[in-house]
Amino acid sequence: MSLIACARAIATGAQTATAVTERALSRIVAAEPHLNAMVHVDSDGALAQAARVDAAMAAGGPLGPLAGVPLTIKDLIAVAGLPLTAGSKMLAGYVPARDASVIVRLRDAGAVILGKTSLDEFAMGSTNETAVTGPARNPWDLGRVPGGSSGGSAVAVAAGYGYGSLGTDTGGSVRLPAALCGLVGLKPTYGRVSRSGVVAYASSFDQVGPMATTVRDAARLLAVIAGPCGEDATSRLEAVADYEAACDLPARGLRVGVVRSWLEGLTTETHDAVLSTQRRLEAAGAVTVEVTLPHAHLAVPAYYLIAMSEASANLARYDGVRFGHRAALEPDDDLDTLYARSRAEGFGAEVKRRIIMGTWALSSGYYEAYYDRACRVRRLIHGDLEAALRQCDVILGPTAPSTAWPLGSHTHDPVAAYQMDIYTTVANLAGLPAMSVPVGLSAGGLPLAIQLMAGAFDEATLLRCAASVERDAPALPSAPIALARALSGGV
């Protein structure tokens, strides 16, 4: 059942929110030993909210667009009263006093929050393997990564822990796990969704985005969380379009940009998935336009230098004084020792690497050659996209170079791991909306995906094209086969 169908079933009285929530919680209990996607389950809070929705329904009161729909939340987003770890030992025991703005909006829409999902530590990773709680497992093959950093959210939705999730996308962290787990994942335009109450990683890139099983489900989630917010000075005033209505529009007349250079370096199946999608869009009446992104091959190093630099500043707040992990000290230890030991003990290896590399890139003697140069390359990439999007309405390409890869493939090679973001980081550098859409399974039974990108604040066109891709692509099985086998006691 989709999120939209679930909301309709509750709104029409066909199902109660309590029954739907109990089913989702039972699913978590059964599947979590195989998947490791949740860091906190709030059964009591979820059932209490479901009961409130059922009471409102019985009283004939108005219901919100997500009334009674169980969702999960990436553990980088504050939910008042629930632990917020950011996937790190550093924030063990931290409990926020306030909801993030996106959580306030979900609650106003009637959503039921099941709990918090696993992520790469401080969202720094593409596989979920840097999570302090260990990696979540891909429900399509339990020996493979789910993608990251919002890997727990992707696994939760794919495994049926509710009907959608909120992730965050700094360099692909919504789209990549969505692609690897057979879901729709949407990174909105920078400024489209409030980041108030979201743990900062790289502030000129970070955006909250929905993950769901259908394009229309993602559209509804986006409609609920999008719009200006007084608590986030980077949120923007542009009008929020009718995203669900956009899903009904045909692809006929859409100009779809294709970047030839992006078809190199892909596995054969991923390559064919992009070309098949192009052909199906053409059959639906879209027009293909060849576009070029001459600087796109520079996106990943530019992105990482900037992201690490911004992270080195953002993560300075974890000092062992106001919140977070604090090292045990000897009587004569000073304040600097408190900082240095608390941070050494609280942060994992990848987070330390990025903070130290970012500090280096910003330091005297290296700033011009690395951080400043990366920011100039960022403008070139932004210019490439502006030029391309004058010739087309959306850009079609891959989300990831391949389907999900085995756990542990890149653990000792950071550069190889960073290259998995080669197709996703351009949208973050330019601040543009982009989404991953599933397009069937590989011969090995793993989800295939394509990526679409559109102009700033044009999520409606993105969703219009994505809905067409979804209508015409081979459908995925209703549940991941590997997980079903594990749950029935098979290998």
Place this chain on the structure above:
Amino acid sequence: MSDSNAITAEIVAKAARLSRIALSEDERLVMAEQLERVRAWAALLQDVPVADVAPMLHPHEGAMRLRADEDTGQTLTVSEVLANAPAQAEDHFLVPRVVG
């Protein structure tokens, strides 16, 4: 970029000190090797002519939209703020002695 920019254990030690992250000698050596691989890969950017290109620091480069300078009524209370403090006393955060 020339090797004069290579990241060594000494450079890692300096950046770690600036970052306030304690590293052992072994950790510095491992990190220097890893970060140098990242730097050498990122050196791809050095060949791009960018002298006439302004740095892009943010997707929306206009002025920030600020709210009115007034109390929103959403200030955290002292007990809410201190609830997550690892060490506190008498409504204050505790730190090691800073002045003699």
